[in-house]
Amino acid sequence: LVVGISRRNNKREDALNLGANAYIATEEDKDWETAYARSLDLIICTISSPKLPLSKYLQLLRTKGRFIQVGAPEEALPAIHAFELIIKGITIGGSPISSPDDIREMLQLAADRNVRPWIQERPMTEANKAVVDLGNDKARYRYVLFN
16 A cells, blocks of 8 residues: 655645555545554655654554654654554654665666656746745645756
């Protein structure tokens, strides 16, 4: 089961088109943590905000599930109770981007398979507007500024 997770439904169609089996909008779907409880083995979290509903995310994990944080919020992650980890044997970890050799290998794989990013190009003169739009979740999925 591959599940896309975001705060709102505005990415649902994209996630499903990219191959997700299901989608959770954490601020809009009711009781999502109950509906998908114990359904996932692994969560790779790219959120860089300390507002993520960490305890609810942990409810989605099966026994021996893993939560891996790759987003880097400037503030601390939300507190959790040790019992949430102990009862199901959950592991919480983190991962940096990777070594230069791993990055080269990933980029080569992307080139070999013709994987392309979803970007929106914006002129440098719109940099301030792009930052505001980014804060309002309007980027799909990365802005690239150009002169």
